[in-house]
Amino acid sequence: MNEQRKAILDMLAEGKITADEAERLLTAVEPGEPAPNTTARPKGKAKYLRLLVEYVENGEPGRVNIRVPIALLRAGVRLTALVPPQALEKANAEMAKNGVPFDLTQLRPDELEELVNHLDEVTVDIDSSDAQVRIFSE
Amino acid sequence: MPQLVTVRVRRPGHRTVRLWIPVLLVAIVLSPILLLALIGGVIACLIFDLRLPRTFAGVWRVIAALPGARFDIERGRNAVLVIIR
Known part of the structure:
Protein backbone atom coordinates (compact mmCIF):
# COMPACT_ATOMS: atom_id res chain seq x y z
CA MET A 1 0.00 0.00 0.00
CA ASN A 2 1.48 3.35 -0.90
CA GLU A 3 1.69 6.36 1.40
CA GLN A 4 -1.16 8.30 -0.21
CA ARG A 5 -3.65 5.41 0.08
CA LYS A 6 -2.63 4.84 3.70
CA ALA A 7 -3.08 8.55 4.51
CA ILE A 8 -6.58 8.56 2.95
CA LEU A 9 -7.63 5.43 4.85
CA ASP A 10 -6.24 6.90 8.09
CA MET A 11 -8.28 10.08 7.54
CA LEU A 12 -11.38 7.93 6.94
CA ALA A 13 -10.70 5.90 10.08
CA GLU A 14 -10.28 9.09 12.11
CA GLY A 15 -13.56 10.42 10.71
CA LYS A 16 -11.92 13.42 9.06
CA ILE A 17 -13.43 12.53 5.68
CA THR A 18 -16.56 10.67 4.62
CA ALA A 19 -16.58 7.32 2.78
CA ASP A 20 -17.59 9.10 -0.46
CA GLU A 21 -14.72 11.57 -0.16
CA ALA A 22 -12.31 8.72 0.58
CA GLU A 23 -13.53 6.86 -2.51
CA ARG A 24 -13.04 9.92 -4.69
CA LEU A 25 -9.55 10.50 -3.28
CA LEU A 26 -8.57 6.86 -3.73
CA THR A 27 -9.77 6.95 -7.33
CA ALA A 28 -7.71 10.08 -7.91
CA VAL A 29 -4.48 8.60 -6.54
CA GLU A 30 -4.88 5.16 -8.12
CA PRO A 31 -2.92 4.64 -11.30
CA GLY A 32 -5.35 4.53 -14.18
CA GLU A 33 -5.17 2.60 -17.40
CA PRO A 34 -1.78 2.97 -18.94
CA ALA A 35 -1.80 5.48 -21.74
CA PRO A 36 -1.08 4.12 -25.18
CA ASN A 37 2.61 3.96 -26.12
CA THR A 38 3.73 4.31 -22.50
CA THR A 39 6.42 1.78 -23.30
CA ALA A 40 7.84 4.14 -25.88
CA ARG A 41 10.91 6.12 -24.93
CA PRO A 42 10.12 9.56 -23.50
CA LYS A 43 10.52 12.34 -26.03
CA GLY A 44 13.98 13.85 -26.22
CA LYS A 45 15.69 10.95 -24.48
CA ALA A 46 17.34 9.37 -27.51
CA LYS A 47 21.10 9.25 -27.18
CA TYR A 48 22.13 7.70 -30.46
CA LEU A 49 21.13 7.72 -34.08
CA ARG A 50 21.49 4.27 -35.54
CA LEU A 51 21.90 3.33 -39.20
CA LEU A 52 21.61 -0.32 -40.16
CA VAL A 53 22.07 -1.44 -43.74
CA GLU A 54 22.06 -5.03 -44.93
CA TYR A 55 22.67 -5.64 -48.58
CA VAL A 56 23.86 -8.15 -51.13
CA GLU A 57 26.27 -6.96 -53.81
CA ASN A 58 27.68 -9.32 -56.44
CA GLY A 59 26.47 -12.24 -54.33
CA ARG A 67 25.81 4.45 -34.18
CA VAL A 68 26.27 8.19 -33.89
CA PRO A 69 25.72 10.04 -30.61
CA ILE A 70 23.00 12.67 -30.97
CA ALA A 71 25.32 15.01 -29.05
CA LEU A 72 27.82 14.65 -31.89
CA LEU A 73 25.18 15.69 -34.43
CA ARG A 74 24.28 18.64 -32.24
CA ALA A 75 27.94 19.67 -31.94
CA GLY A 76 28.37 19.30 -35.70
CA VAL A 77 25.34 21.47 -36.36
CA ARG A 78 26.77 24.18 -34.10
CA LEU A 79 30.04 23.91 -35.97
CA THR A 80 28.28 24.70 -39.26
CA ALA A 81 27.67 28.21 -37.92
CA LEU A 82 31.43 28.73 -38.24
CA VAL A 83 31.58 27.95 -41.94
CA PRO A 84 32.47 31.23 -43.68
CA PRO A 85 29.77 32.58 -46.04
CA GLN A 86 32.20 32.59 -48.98
CA ALA A 87 32.72 28.84 -48.50
CA LEU A 88 28.95 28.29 -48.51
CA GLU A 89 28.63 30.30 -51.72
CA LYS A 90 31.37 28.24 -53.37
CA ALA A 91 29.64 25.03 -52.23
CA ASN A 92 26.32 26.35 -53.59
CA ALA A 93 27.93 27.08 -56.96
CA GLU A 94 29.49 23.60 -57.15
CA MET A 95 26.23 21.91 -56.19
CA ALA A 96 24.29 23.94 -58.75
CA LYS A 97 26.90 22.97 -61.36
CA ASN A 98 26.19 19.32 -60.54
CA GLY A 99 22.44 19.72 -60.80
CA VAL A 100 21.65 20.26 -57.12
CA PRO A 101 20.32 23.79 -56.80
CA PHE A 102 20.47 24.00 -53.02
CA ASP A 103 21.16 27.17 -51.07
CA LEU A 104 23.24 26.28 -48.03
CA THR A 105 23.18 29.86 -46.79
CA GLN A 106 19.46 29.41 -46.07
CA LEU A 107 20.21 26.66 -43.54
CA ARG A 108 20.16 28.22 -40.10
CA PRO A 109 21.96 26.41 -37.24
CA ASP A 110 18.96 26.89 -34.92
CA GLU A 111 16.69 25.23 -37.49
CA LEU A 112 19.14 22.36 -37.88
CA GLU A 113 19.29 22.00 -34.12
CA GLU A 114 15.49 21.82 -34.01
CA LEU A 115 15.75 19.03 -36.57
CA VAL A 116 18.28 17.17 -34.41
CA ASN A 117 16.04 17.64 -31.35
CA HIS A 118 13.25 15.80 -33.14
CA LEU A 119 15.41 12.96 -34.42
CA ASP A 120 14.19 10.66 -31.65
CA GLU A 121 10.84 10.51 -33.42
CA VAL A 122 12.41 9.44 -36.69
CA THR A 123 12.23 5.91 -37.99
CA VAL A 124 13.11 5.13 -41.57
CA ASP A 125 12.59 1.63 -42.93
CA ILE A 126 13.47 0.83 -46.51
CA ASP A 127 13.13 -2.69 -47.84
CA SER A 128 14.12 -3.72 -51.31
CA SER A 129 14.93 -7.06 -52.89
CA ASP A 130 18.66 -6.73 -52.27
CA ALA A 131 18.93 -4.25 -49.41
CA GLN A 132 17.35 -3.25 -46.13
CA VAL A 133 17.95 0.13 -44.57
CA ARG A 134 16.82 1.14 -41.09
CA ILE A 135 17.46 4.51 -39.49
CA PHE A 136 16.19 5.08 -35.97
CA SER A 137 17.18 6.58 -32.67
CA GLU A 138 17.76 4.71 -29.43
CA MET B 1 36.52 13.31 -24.27
CA PRO B 2 37.26 9.94 -25.89
CA GLN B 3 39.35 7.67 -23.70
CA LEU B 4 39.78 4.58 -25.82
CA VAL B 5 39.36 3.80 -29.49
CA THR B 6 38.95 0.16 -30.44
CA VAL B 7 39.72 -0.81 -34.02
CA ARG B 8 39.22 -4.27 -35.49
CA VAL B 9 40.07 -5.11 -39.08
CA ARG B 10 39.30 -8.52 -40.54
CA ARG B 11 40.53 -9.57 -43.98
CA PRO B 12 40.40 -12.98 -45.59
CA GLY B 13 43.78 -14.68 -45.54
CA HIS B 14 45.11 -12.31 -42.88
CA ARG B 15 45.06 -12.31 -39.12
CA THR B 16 42.39 -10.14 -37.57
CA VAL B 17 43.97 -6.90 -36.38
CA ARG B 18 42.69 -5.58 -33.06
CA LEU B 19 43.91 -2.27 -31.71
CA TRP B 20 43.04 -0.59 -28.45
CA ILE B 21 44.22 2.99 -28.70
CA PRO B 22 44.39 5.03 -25.49
CA VAL B 23 43.56 8.49 -26.81
CA LEU B 24 45.17 10.54 -24.04
CA LEU B 25 48.43 8.62 -24.26
CA VAL B 26 48.57 8.96 -28.05
CA ALA B 27 47.72 12.67 -27.75
CA ILE B 28 50.66 13.14 -25.38
CA VAL B 29 53.02 11.26 -27.71
CA LEU B 30 51.79 13.25 -30.70
CA SER B 31 51.66 16.56 -28.83
CA PRO B 32 54.30 18.26 -31.07
CA ILE B 33 52.17 17.47 -34.14
CA LEU B 34 49.02 18.56 -32.31
CA LEU B 35 50.73 21.82 -31.44
CA LEU B 36 51.50 22.39 -35.13
CA ALA B 37 47.87 21.58 -35.98
CA LEU B 38 46.74 24.06 -33.32
CA ILE B 39 48.93 26.79 -34.82
CA GLY B 40 47.55 25.91 -38.27
CA GLY B 41 44.05 26.22 -36.86
CA VAL B 42 44.77 29.64 -35.39
CA ILE B 43 46.19 30.85 -38.71
CA ALA B 44 43.14 29.48 -40.56
CA CYS B 45 40.83 31.29 -38.13
CA LEU B 46 42.68 34.55 -38.73
CA ILE B 47 42.59 34.09 -42.53
CA PHE B 48 38.88 33.26 -42.62
CA ASP B 49 38.00 35.86 -39.99
CA LEU B 50 36.60 33.37 -37.48
CA ARG B 51 36.36 34.03 -33.77
CA LEU B 52 39.00 31.86 -32.08
CA PRO B 53 37.24 31.01 -28.79
CA ARG B 54 33.99 30.12 -30.57
CA THR B 55 35.79 27.98 -33.13
CA PHE B 56 37.83 26.07 -30.57
CA ALA B 57 34.76 25.62 -28.35
CA GLY B 58 32.89 24.17 -31.35
CA VAL B 59 35.71 21.78 -32.24
CA TRP B 60 36.06 20.74 -28.60
CA ARG B 61 32.30 20.06 -28.41
CA VAL B 62 32.61 17.72 -31.40
CA ILE B 63 35.57 15.88 -29.82
CA ALA B 64 33.78 15.63 -26.46
CA ALA B 65 30.67 14.19 -28.12
CA LEU B 66 32.57 11.38 -29.87
CA PRO B 67 32.35 8.71 -27.11
CA GLY B 68 29.64 6.21 -27.93
CA ALA B 69 30.18 6.38 -31.68
CA ARG B 70 30.45 3.03 -33.41
CA PHE B 71 31.16 2.18 -37.04
CA ASP B 72 30.81 -1.43 -38.04
CA ILE B 73 31.12 -2.23 -41.73
CA GLU B 74 31.20 -5.74 -43.16
CA ARG B 75 31.38 -6.94 -46.72
CA GLY B 76 31.74 -10.62 -47.35
CA ARG B 77 34.60 -11.74 -45.14
CA ASN B 78 36.05 -8.24 -44.80
CA ALA B 79 35.08 -6.21 -41.79
CA VAL B 80 36.10 -3.01 -40.08
CA LEU B 81 34.90 -2.03 -36.64
CA VAL B 82 35.68 1.23 -34.86
CA ILE B 83 34.31 1.97 -31.41
CA ILE B 84 35.01 5.20 -29.60
CA ARG B 85 34.60 5.04 -25.84
Missing part, protein backbone atom coordinates in the same frame (compact mmCIF):
# COMPACT_ATOMS: atom_id res chain seq x y z
CA GLU A 60 28.38 -11.04 -51.27
CA PRO A 61 26.40 -10.04 -48.20
CA GLY A 62 27.31 -6.75 -46.61
CA ARG A 63 26.32 -5.01 -43.43
CA VAL A 64 26.74 -1.47 -42.15
CA ASN A 65 25.99 -0.70 -38.54
CA ILE A 66 26.68 2.87 -37.51
Whole structure:
Protein backbone atom coordinates (compact mmCIF):
# COMPACT_ATOMS: atom_id res chain seq x y z
CA MET A 1 0.00 0.00 0.00
CA ASN A 2 1.48 3.35 -0.90
CA GLU A 3 1.69 6.36 1.40
CA GLN A 4 -1.16 8.30 -0.21
CA ARG A 5 -3.65 5.41 0.08
CA LYS A 6 -2.63 4.84 3.70
CA ALA A 7 -3.08 8.55 4.51
CA ILE A 8 -6.58 8.56 2.95
CA LEU A 9 -7.63 5.43 4.85
CA ASP A 10 -6.24 6.90 8.09
CA MET A 11 -8.28 10.08 7.54
CA LEU A 12 -11.38 7.93 6.94
CA ALA A 13 -10.70 5.90 10.08
CA GLU A 14 -10.28 9.09 12.11
CA GLY A 15 -13.56 10.42 10.71
CA LYS A 16 -11.92 13.42 9.06
CA ILE A 17 -13.43 12.53 5.68
CA THR A 18 -16.56 10.67 4.62
CA ALA A 19 -16.58 7.32 2.78
CA ASP A 20 -17.59 9.10 -0.46
CA GLU A 21 -14.72 11.57 -0.16
CA ALA A 22 -12.31 8.72 0.58
CA GLU A 23 -13.53 6.86 -2.51
CA ARG A 24 -13.04 9.92 -4.69
CA LEU A 25 -9.55 10.50 -3.28
CA LEU A 26 -8.57 6.86 -3.73
CA THR A 27 -9.77 6.95 -7.33
CA ALA A 28 -7.71 10.08 -7.91
CA VAL A 29 -4.48 8.60 -6.54
CA GLU A 30 -4.88 5.16 -8.12
CA PRO A 31 -2.92 4.64 -11.30
CA GLY A 32 -5.35 4.53 -14.18
CA GLU A 33 -5.17 2.60 -17.40
CA PRO A 34 -1.78 2.97 -18.94
CA ALA A 35 -1.80 5.48 -21.74
CA PRO A 36 -1.08 4.12 -25.18
CA ASN A 37 2.61 3.96 -26.12
CA THR A 38 3.73 4.31 -22.50
CA THR A 39 6.42 1.78 -23.30
CA ALA A 40 7.84 4.14 -25.88
CA ARG A 41 10.91 6.12 -24.93
CA PRO A 42 10.12 9.56 -23.50
CA LYS A 43 10.52 12.34 -26.03
CA GLY A 44 13.98 13.85 -26.22
CA LYS A 45 15.69 10.95 -24.48
CA ALA A 46 17.34 9.37 -27.51
CA LYS A 47 21.10 9.25 -27.18
CA TYR A 48 22.13 7.70 -30.46
CA LEU A 49 21.13 7.72 -34.08
CA ARG A 50 21.49 4.27 -35.54
CA LEU A 51 21.90 3.33 -39.20
CA LEU A 52 21.61 -0.32 -40.16
CA VAL A 53 22.07 -1.44 -43.74
CA GLU A 54 22.06 -5.03 -44.93
CA TYR A 55 22.67 -5.64 -48.58
CA VAL A 56 23.86 -8.15 -51.13
CA GLU A 57 26.27 -6.96 -53.81
CA ASN A 58 27.68 -9.32 -56.44
CA GLY A 59 26.47 -12.24 -54.33
CA GLU A 60 28.38 -11.04 -51.27
CA PRO A 61 26.40 -10.04 -48.20
CA GLY A 62 27.31 -6.75 -46.61
CA ARG A 63 26.32 -5.01 -43.43
CA VAL A 64 26.74 -1.47 -42.15
CA ASN A 65 25.99 -0.70 -38.54
CA ILE A 66 26.68 2.87 -37.51
CA ARG A 67 25.81 4.45 -34.18
CA VAL A 68 26.27 8.19 -33.89
CA PRO A 69 25.72 10.04 -30.61
CA ILE A 70 23.00 12.67 -30.97
CA ALA A 71 25.32 15.01 -29.05
CA LEU A 72 27.82 14.65 -31.89
CA LEU A 73 25.18 15.69 -34.43
CA ARG A 74 24.28 18.64 -32.24
CA ALA A 75 27.94 19.67 -31.94
CA GLY A 76 28.37 19.30 -35.70
CA VAL A 77 25.34 21.47 -36.36
CA ARG A 78 26.77 24.18 -34.10
CA LEU A 79 30.04 23.91 -35.97
CA THR A 80 28.28 24.70 -39.26
CA ALA A 81 27.67 28.21 -37.92
CA LEU A 82 31.43 28.73 -38.24
CA VAL A 83 31.58 27.95 -41.94
CA PRO A 84 32.47 31.23 -43.68
CA PRO A 85 29.77 32.58 -46.04
CA GLN A 86 32.20 32.59 -48.98
CA ALA A 87 32.72 28.84 -48.50
CA LEU A 88 28.95 28.29 -48.51
CA GLU A 89 28.63 30.30 -51.72
CA LYS A 90 31.37 28.24 -53.37
CA ALA A 91 29.64 25.03 -52.23
CA ASN A 92 26.32 26.35 -53.59
CA ALA A 93 27.93 27.08 -56.96
CA GLU A 94 29.49 23.60 -57.15
CA MET A 95 26.23 21.91 -56.19
CA ALA A 96 24.29 23.94 -58.75
CA LYS A 97 26.90 22.97 -61.36
CA ASN A 98 26.19 19.32 -60.54
CA GLY A 99 22.44 19.72 -60.80
CA VAL A 100 21.65 20.26 -57.12
CA PRO A 101 20.32 23.79 -56.80
CA PHE A 102 20.47 24.00 -53.02
CA ASP A 103 21.16 27.17 -51.07
CA LEU A 104 23.24 26.28 -48.03
CA THR A 105 23.18 29.86 -46.79
CA GLN A 106 19.46 29.41 -46.07
CA LEU A 107 20.21 26.66 -43.54
CA ARG A 108 20.16 28.22 -40.10
CA PRO A 109 21.96 26.41 -37.24
CA ASP A 110 18.96 26.89 -34.92
CA GLU A 111 16.69 25.23 -37.49
CA LEU A 112 19.14 22.36 -37.88
CA GLU A 113 19.29 22.00 -34.12
CA GLU A 114 15.49 21.82 -34.01
CA LEU A 115 15.75 19.03 -36.57
CA VAL A 116 18.28 17.17 -34.41
CA ASN A 117 16.04 17.64 -31.35
CA HIS A 118 13.25 15.80 -33.14
CA LEU A 119 15.41 12.96 -34.42
CA ASP A 120 14.19 10.66 -31.65
CA GLU A 121 10.84 10.51 -33.42
CA VAL A 122 12.41 9.44 -36.69
CA THR A 123 12.23 5.91 -37.99
CA VAL A 124 13.11 5.13 -41.57
CA ASP A 125 12.59 1.63 -42.93
CA ILE A 126 13.47 0.83 -46.51
CA ASP A 127 13.13 -2.69 -47.84
CA SER A 128 14.12 -3.72 -51.31
CA SER A 129 14.93 -7.06 -52.89
CA ASP A 130 18.66 -6.73 -52.27
CA ALA A 131 18.93 -4.25 -49.41
CA GLN A 132 17.35 -3.25 -46.13
CA VAL A 133 17.95 0.13 -44.57
CA ARG A 134 16.82 1.14 -41.09
CA ILE A 135 17.46 4.51 -39.49
CA PHE A 136 16.19 5.08 -35.97
CA SER A 137 17.18 6.58 -32.67
CA GLU A 138 17.76 4.71 -29.43
CA MET B 1 36.52 13.31 -24.27
CA PRO B 2 37.26 9.94 -25.89
CA GLN B 3 39.35 7.67 -23.70
CA LEU B 4 39.78 4.58 -25.82
CA VAL B 5 39.36 3.80 -29.49
CA THR B 6 38.95 0.16 -30.44
CA VAL B 7 39.72 -0.81 -34.02
CA ARG B 8 39.22 -4.27 -35.49
CA VAL B 9 40.07 -5.11 -39.08
CA ARG B 10 39.30 -8.52 -40.54
CA ARG B 11 40.53 -9.57 -43.98
CA PRO B 12 40.40 -12.98 -45.59
CA GLY B 13 43.78 -14.68 -45.54
CA HIS B 14 45.11 -12.31 -42.88
CA ARG B 15 45.06 -12.31 -39.12
CA THR B 16 42.39 -10.14 -37.57
CA VAL B 17 43.97 -6.90 -36.38
CA ARG B 18 42.69 -5.58 -33.06
CA LEU B 19 43.91 -2.27 -31.71
CA TRP B 20 43.04 -0.59 -28.45
CA ILE B 21 44.22 2.99 -28.70
CA PRO B 22 44.39 5.03 -25.49
CA VAL B 23 43.56 8.49 -26.81
CA LEU B 24 45.17 10.54 -24.04
CA LEU B 25 48.43 8.62 -24.26
CA VAL B 26 48.57 8.96 -28.05
CA ALA B 27 47.72 12.67 -27.75
CA ILE B 28 50.66 13.14 -25.38
CA VAL B 29 53.02 11.26 -27.71
CA LEU B 30 51.79 13.25 -30.70
CA SER B 31 51.66 16.56 -28.83
CA PRO B 32 54.30 18.26 -31.07
CA ILE B 33 52.17 17.47 -34.14
CA LEU B 34 49.02 18.56 -32.31
CA LEU B 35 50.73 21.82 -31.44
CA LEU B 36 51.50 22.39 -35.13
CA ALA B 37 47.87 21.58 -35.98
CA LEU B 38 46.74 24.06 -33.32
CA ILE B 39 48.93 26.79 -34.82
CA GLY B 40 47.55 25.91 -38.27
CA GLY B 41 44.05 26.22 -36.86
CA VAL B 42 44.77 29.64 -35.39
CA ILE B 43 46.19 30.85 -38.71
CA ALA B 44 43.14 29.48 -40.56
CA CYS B 45 40.83 31.29 -38.13
CA LEU B 46 42.68 34.55 -38.73
CA ILE B 47 42.59 34.09 -42.53
CA PHE B 48 38.88 33.26 -42.62
CA ASP B 49 38.00 35.86 -39.99
CA LEU B 50 36.60 33.37 -37.48
CA ARG B 51 36.36 34.03 -33.77
CA LEU B 52 39.00 31.86 -32.08
CA PRO B 53 37.24 31.01 -28.79
CA ARG B 54 33.99 30.12 -30.57
CA THR B 55 35.79 27.98 -33.13
CA PHE B 56 37.83 26.07 -30.57
CA ALA B 57 34.76 25.62 -28.35
CA GLY B 58 32.89 24.17 -31.35
CA VAL B 59 35.71 21.78 -32.24
CA TRP B 60 36.06 20.74 -28.60
CA ARG B 61 32.30 20.06 -28.41
CA VAL B 62 32.61 17.72 -31.40
CA ILE B 63 35.57 15.88 -29.82
CA ALA B 64 33.78 15.63 -26.46
CA ALA B 65 30.67 14.19 -28.12
CA LEU B 66 32.57 11.38 -29.87
CA PRO B 67 32.35 8.71 -27.11
CA GLY B 68 29.64 6.21 -27.93
CA ALA B 69 30.18 6.38 -31.68
CA ARG B 70 30.45 3.03 -33.41
CA PHE B 71 31.16 2.18 -37.04
CA ASP B 72 30.81 -1.43 -38.04
CA ILE B 73 31.12 -2.23 -41.73
CA GLU B 74 31.20 -5.74 -43.16
CA ARG B 75 31.38 -6.94 -46.72
CA GLY B 76 31.74 -10.62 -47.35
CA ARG B 77 34.60 -11.74 -45.14
CA ASN B 78 36.05 -8.24 -44.80
CA ALA B 79 35.08 -6.21 -41.79
CA VAL B 80 36.10 -3.01 -40.08
CA LEU B 81 34.90 -2.03 -36.64
CA VAL B 82 35.68 1.23 -34.86
CA ILE B 83 34.31 1.97 -31.41
CA ILE B 84 35.01 5.20 -29.60
CA ARG B 85 34.60 5.04 -25.84
